[in-house]
Amino acid sequence: MSRPTGVTILSILDFLFGVLALLGGILFMVGGGFLANMMSQNQANGAGAGAGLMAGLGAAFGVVFIIIGLLYLLIGVGMWKVKNWARILTIVFCGLGALSQAWGLVHHFSIFAIVILAIDILIIWYLLKPNVKAAFA
Numbered sequence: 001m002s003r004p005t006g007v008t009i010l011s012i013l014d015f016l017f018g019v020l021a022l023l024g025g026i027l028f029m030v031g032g033g034f035l036a037n038m039m040s041q042n043q044a045n046g047a048g049a050g051a052g053l054m055a056g057l058g059a060a061f062g063v064v065f066i067i068i069g070l071l072y073l074l075i076g077v078g079m080w081k082v083k084n085w086a087r088i089l090t091i092v093f094c095g096l097g098a099l100s101q102a103w104g105l106v107h108h109f110s111i112f113a114i115v116i117l118a119i120d121i122l123i124i125w126y127l128l129k130p131n132v133k134a135a136f137a
Contacts (some may be wrong), residue, residue, distance in 0.1 A: 002135070004132050007132065008080070010079055014073070015072075017069075017072045018069045018072030018073035020069070021065050021066070025068075028062035029059055030058075032054055032056075032057055032062065035055075035058070036052065036058070074109035075093075083136070084136040085137070090127060091127050094120040094121075094124050097120045098120035099114045
């Protein structure tokens with residue numbers, strides 16, 4: 001059975017998000033170092049500690065974003081090759097995303113959160129359709 005068009009689109013989106021997350025991780029690392037350098041040149045009260053904190057946070061967030069980007073790329077390859085583990089991981093991550101958005105809506109109403117929640121639910125519904133599920137078998 002050939003790869004369904006929706007799976008191809010999800011795979012391309014995974015590749016796109018993966019690249020964006022990798023770029024974001026690199027920017028966090030470079031930006032944290034840049035801000036730390038600016039703060040250390042300031043020589044104000046506690047600037048050295050703040051500079052170290054800024055560099056550490058930039059590196060930590062950078063590593064997290066790079067890991068997320070690599071995970072998106074891995075799932076994108078799995079979806080492109082129609083691997084069932086990629087479908088299951090996508091369902092799990094969309095489910096976690098939907099729960100996160102629903103929890104956020106409890107505390108603060110946001111149209112953006114509703115849109116993301118709807119997209120997550122749509123992706124889960126699509127990947128559980130019998131004909132799409134059969135393509136991954």
